[in-house]
Amino acid sequence: MLNVTIWNENQHEKKDERVRELYPEGIHGAIASFVQKEDYNIKTATLDEAEHGLTREVLENTDVLLWWGHIAHDQVEDEIVQRVTQRVLDGMGLIVLHSGHFSKVFKKLMGTSCDLKWREADEKERIWVVDLSHPIAEGLGEYIELEREEMYGEHFDIPTPDELVFVSWFEGGEVFRSGCTFKRGNGKIFYFRPGHETYPTYHNKDVQKVIQNAVKWAAPVDRKRPVYGNAKPLEVISAT
Template sequence: MSTVPTVTVWNEFRHEKENDDVAVIYPDGIHETIADGLRDVGYDVHTATLDEPEHGLTESVLDETDVLAWWGHKAHDEVDDEIVERVAGRVRDGMGFVVLHSGHYSKPFKRLMGTTCSLKWREAGETERVWTVEPGHPIADGLPESFEVPRAEMYGERFDVPAPDELVFLSWFEGGEVFRSGCCYTRGKGRIFYFRPGHETYPIYEQPEIRTVLVNAVDWAAPGDGPDPYFGNSDPLEDLE
């Protein structure tokens, strides 16, 4: 990116209002904690939440968004299908999409993956070790070979998603499971990155390694300056006579 990407961080903003334990960890909402980490490196960051008109994702907001980061958990079904199509369409047109933790089951991610996006899970506060399995990938810049999330919700295979175009991170959990936790995809002109860590009852989005991943992911997913493809009947470029 030659210019600073504009990022919209979307969050249901329900857990923080309904659970005192979550409110202590994320008093201004998970979205603001994520946004702060991106603002710290100079990105132009805005936020949107479920209960705003059009979930805060109006056409004008999305038209001005280079990368949309999505955190959802308990209210996936409340996201209006018209907004789902709006988001998916913008991704295909080139907007980056960074899907976080339980956003794997969000309507936009499932629409773009075309699968159930289901998985195993367990909440037991166990250690997660995140392995960098593609160290040359831009999203891995500045990260060690592995790092630990001290307390995490377990996600385990099988993760019902298409095989990633690139797998950047693989997680191991104290209970023995493994999980593809950093998955890259392309849909149309848009880049998608799914990143697993980030349960609401743990301060994971304050962790330096996690913030580095998110900064790198935004930079990677931001749209470039490639040509717009043409579809339909086409005149020959060379003389056919």
């Protein structure tokens, strides 16, 4: 059984009728509906819950955490950020979606500003698969085309990804590294760009397929973290 927690700040849904119409169960509810599998235990959590829904118990029982945030990054408590970061280092998978690039969690794990160019102009996005053999790209064609999306453009201030799976082109001319993987400690991280709240992006079957694949890819491996600090020798040291 894979334990998956889907975190969404759930603020736009309370303030914007367009978002409520697109995602009546919230963005977290929409994602939960297509991530769900028989052998998955799915939970959702939101900003306004106690400890943002990410208690120690919840995180200790989470194998893969998905993160969507936008207008309330600064409201996420630093203690929770540290808690999530430690769980990633211990082996929990993390999938950061769209504007989650600017979350405290992602910036802490990347160690950079994670800033970028952006524009809302109802423009076409074409997401090219550039790593054809990567498991996150399984089942896709050469590209995913979204009729309308928010533009994110380079330069994207992140460390060089361990793997680059997708690159986006936008109608206005910009390009963007839209699907990036990273390893931190025992954990795996995937950043996936599309998902602006006023567009029906999470209803797109190919976008859903990417996220489904990413959850499977990010699942922890079955091993303990190394033991750090002063170490006793494995062999007899002749000098002693």
